[in-house]
Amino acid sequence: MGEWIAVITITLLACISPGPDFAMVSRNGLLLSRRAGVFTAVGIGLGVLVHVGYTLLGLGVVLQQTPWLFNALKLAGAAYLVYLGIKMLRSKPALEPLDAAPPAMSDLAALRTGFLTNALNPKTSIFIVSLFMGVVRADTPLTVQMAYGLFIAGAHVLWFSLVALCFSAGMVRERLMAARHWIDRIFGGLLVGFGILLTVTQRSG
Numbered sequence: 001m002g003e004w005i006a007v008i009t010i011t012l013l014a015c016i017s018p019g020p021d022f023a024m025v026s027r028n029g030l031l032l033s034r035r036a037g038v039f040t041a042v043g044i045g046l047g048v049l050v051h052v053g054y055t056l057l058g059l060g061v062v063l064q065q066t067p068w069l070f071n072a073l074k075l076a077g078a079a080y081l082v083y084l085g086i087k088m089l090r091s092k093p094a095l096e097p098l099d100a101a102p103p104a105m106s107d108l109a110a111l112r113t114g115f116l117t118n119a120l121n122p123k124t125s126i127f128i129v130s131l132f133m134g135v136v137r138a139d140t141p142l143t144v145q146m147a148y149g150l151f152i153a154g155a156h157v158l159w160f161s162l163v164a165l166c167f168s169a170g171m172v173r174e175r176l177m178a179a180r181h182w183i184d185r186i187f188g189g190l191l192v193g194f195g196i197l198l199t200v201t202q203r204s205g
Contacts, residue, residue, distance in 0.1 A: 004148075006135045011152050014127050015159040020081055020194045022163060024117045027088070027187040028110060029164035036110040037164025043114025045157035050119045051128040052149030056142070060129035070122065074198050077120035081195035084113075088188025118156075122198065128152070 021044050029037025054060055063070055105113075118124055131152075136145060 003136065003140065007131065007148050007151065008155075010127075010131055010135065011155050012159075015155055019123065020117050020121055020191060021114070021156070021160060023187050023190045023194070024084070024113060025160045025163050026167045027184070028105065028113070029167035031184055032105050032110075034164060034168035035107070036105045037168055038161050039107045039110035040114035040117075041157050041160035041164055043111040043116075044118040044160055045114075045153040046111070047115045047118025047121070048124065048128070048153040048156050049149065051125050052152060055128050055132050056145060056149065060125070060132065063125065064129055064133075070125075073120065073125065074122040077122055078195040078198035080116055080120050081191045081198070084117075085188040085191030085193075085195060088184045088191065090188075114160075 025037050025040045025044070028040045051060075054063070063073070132145070132148075136148065
């Protein structure tokens, strides 16, 4: 029971801490649609499962003990964030009326965006590997460890779906959509900042 409490507590703290996942979900929910935000959240949950999967297979230890491999993941994640950020920074004022339908994003595109944002995030990798190595005991049954992984992924989907719902609420969108291109640029700047931060920070531990 104590192990479950530790996993739940650490997971919730990890979910609510600001980062690329939050920026991407809130941006898609606000500027695109509630559906796009929720599918982005689901993609984030699938990305979490990637980190859980290789950790349960023992590859997390390999990643932790192989600096060049970890740095390759870090650079790939940084490049992806900078790419998305630059696209948003190039956003221009919309010519259509403010009450026009928002730009469309397919469910698959939103899912892919959330998935890649999380799967290429080395901070999520550090979180998952550290959690399973530092909190979960070696004699914990595999089925229980898998349940931990599903909970972590589910918690991310639930939290970021709530974020998407909040940012896509009518009153919030109505007040902010007039400055949507500036909001897009702000989120773009955040993503570029996160990407640059990944390239300049040293691996912890």
